[in-house]
Amino acid sequence: MNEDIDIITLGESLIELSSDLKIRDTVSFQKYYGGDALVTSVTASRLGAKVGFITRVGNDDFKDYLMDSWTSEGLDISHVKISEEPNGLYIITRPSINEKEVVYYRKKIAPAKLSLEDIPQDYVKNSRAVYSTGITQSLSLSAKEAVSGLFKIAKGNDIITAYDPNYSSKIISPEEAKENFHAVIENIEILFLSTKYDTKNLFENTSPESIIKQIWDLGVKTVVLKSADKGGYYTGYNGEISFTEFYTKDVKDTTCSGDAFNGAFLFGILNGYTPKESTKLACITAGLQAQGIGAVKSVPSSDKVFQIFKQGVE
Secondary structure: OOOOOOEEEEOOOEEEEEEOOOHHHOOOOEEEEEOHHHHHHHHHHHHOOOEEEEOEEEOOOOHHHHHHHHHHOOOEOOOOEEEOOOOEEEEEEEEEOOEEEEEEEOOOOHHHHOOHHHOOHHHHHOOOEEEEEHHHHOOOHHHHHHHHHHHHHHHHOOOEEEEEOOOOOOOOOHHHHHHHHHHHHHHOOEEEEEHHHHHHHHOOOOOHHHHHHHHHOOOOOEEEEEEOOOOEEEEEEOOEEEEEEOOOOOOOOOOOHHHHHHHHHHHHHHOOOOHHHHHHHHHHHHHHHOOOOOOOOOOOOHHHHHHHHOOOOO
16 A cells, blocks of 8 residues: 555546547547546646546456556556446547537446445545545446545545536536535535536526635635636635636637646645645646647646746736
């Protein structure tokens, strides 16, 4: 057992096939891998965190590719289990910033077999932070129980807990998203939200400042709220709310940029940055990631991120 894990993430893995042409025009796709918690994992790892990823991998022809890729990224996969179910897959094309096609094949896949039995308590107790999402909860009832169990163990041992509902109408209904949110919120210390997707489906309130205060009342210490309309992130901590503009508007594909943001933010917090400083670091990381196509392969290196961050981006 590795006892120096900074962040443990729990989530799904999917094979990614991507193209910068429409599906009907594409002759060949680029193969990679994705999944929201996995993007967060790789981002934090590339910045320098020690990250443990918990999932289930299908025992098919993609298994070795996935496991070898994660090892090369520096992820600790000692608690990844193999299942006989297949690995999931999604196809994403982005001909332009205003055009996007995404097709998911994620029913009855290996990560849907995640359960409480997959959460090693000693492993969690020796970490500094844990992270999961509403996407993970949506995989199955047993996966939903695994997410709740992860947060309960962590909260009971004074370990930072971070959660992103990551609502997607392609995957879950608003009613299910609300149920998932309320199943874990009492054990969450850091909450990531998007006004475009999460808040309009989870809250009747539309004011960022008011939503943050409402979430503080639920016991969450730190709230980071992405607002595409305002062009930046609201960060609420210790009774104060600050705003940080997006790093860049020159983007090609924003798919999973929020997940990259989350990984960078958690890295910042664990390395002594304030929530506002962590937001600045995460904005740069997410902005650079969004300048490419694909979830993981566009995540920037630490050298590139810190070269910009040290220049004092306002």
